[in-house]
Amino acid sequence: MNSSPNRLLPRPSARGFTLVELLIVIVVIGALAALTAPAFRSLTESSTLTSAAGLIGDQLNIARQTAITRNLPVEFRIYQVGTGPDARYRMIASVIPTGGNTVPEWVTPPKLLPGSMIIDTANANLFSTVLTPGTSSQAPLARSAESGPAIPIAARGLPYIVFTFRPDGSTDLNPEPTHPWTLSIRSERAPSLADRPSYNFITLLLDPVLGRVRPFQP
Numbered sequence: 322m323n324s325s326p327n328r329l330l331p332r333p334s335a336r337g338f339t340l341v342e343l344l345i346v347i348v349v350i351g352a353l354a355a356l357t358a359p360a361f362r363s364l365t366e367s368s369t370l371t372s373a374a375g376l377i378g379d380q381l382n383i384a385r386q387t388a389i390t391r392n393l394p395v396e397f398r399i400y401q402v403g404t405g406p407d408a409r410y411r412m413i414a415s416v417i418p419t420g421g422n423t424v425p426e427w428v429t430p431p432k433l434l435p436g437s438m439i440i441d442t443a444n445a446n447l448f449s450t451v452l453t454p455g456t457s458s459q460a461p462l463a464r465s466a467e468s469g470p471a472i473p474i475a476a477r478g479l480p481y482i483v484f485t486f487r488p489d490g491s492t493d494l495n496p497e498p499t500h501p502w503t504l505s506i507r508s509e510r511a512p513s514l515a516d517r518p519s520y521n522f523i524t525l526l527l528d529p530v531l532g533r534v535r536p537f538q539p
Contacts, residue, residue: 366436366508367521373438373506374523377413378534380429381525384415385532387428388486393417395428398464399440399452399504400481402433409509410440410452414476424471431475434506441505441522443513448505450498451527452482460484460493486532494529502527 381397388395400412415428434440441448454463461484468477485493494502504525511519517539518524524537 366511369436369438370506370508370521370523373434373436374525374536374538376432376434377440377504377506378525378536380413380415380432381527381534383429385486385490387415387417388488389490391417392488394488395486396483397486398476398481398483400431400476400479402479410442410449410482411438412475412479414473427473431473433475437509438506439509441507441513441518443518444515447500448503448518448524450500450503451484451494452504454482455495459495490532492527492529492532494527496529498529502529 384395384397387393394417396416396418398414398416399410400414401408402411403409411434412431413434414431417426417428419425440452442452446453451461454461461482464481464483466478466480487493504527505518505522506525507513507519507522511521513519522538526535526537528534
């Protein structure tokens with residue numbers, strides 16, 4: 322019998338990766354990951370920062386529109402979460418103080434800012450003037466923590482800063498402030514600087530008379 326022609330052809334030898342080659346690939350992948358991680362983290366934080374500023378802006382607009390529609394005063398509350406040096410202003414809510422009844426009506430439940438975002442207080446007199454309490458009768462007001470069944474669990478035991486939208490859409494903030502009424506948002510991980518909240522931040526400018534908010538980002 323004649324041998325099959327295929328049996329006369331040499332078989333190609335199977336060859337895998339050597340240990341050295343695998344190590345080289347791992348080193349290259351690790352180097353690429355190390356180079357791209359900071360850029361990816363920065364991109365993620367920028368997106369989260371935009372979301373946080375949008376959340377506050379939307380909630381301010383909801384509070385204003387509710388005051389106009391319901392013909393009732395609506396409080397905008399900014400809660401301080403945490404204790405000691407870790408305390409940060411990072412939760413907001415809109416409340417009708419009595420709601421026409423004997424208990425507060427929560428227009429929106431307390432909402433935490435996303436990720437590591439906070440409202441900057443390193444230089445509140447400049448960056449977040451809304452967080453600088455006025456006199457005992459001048460908004461913004463500093464309120465002590467509240468408790469009880471009428472208070473959502475997330476807000477119980479937390480102090481807060483508050484100002485009010487009036488039924489005509491204006492606020493009870495001083496219409497002629499020394500500095501503009503502002504709220505500056507930044508990442509908690511970003512160091513605060515002398516002339517700005519951080520390298521990447523968004524400041525919301527609040528018109529005390531019209532009650533409108535406008536974002537500013539350098």
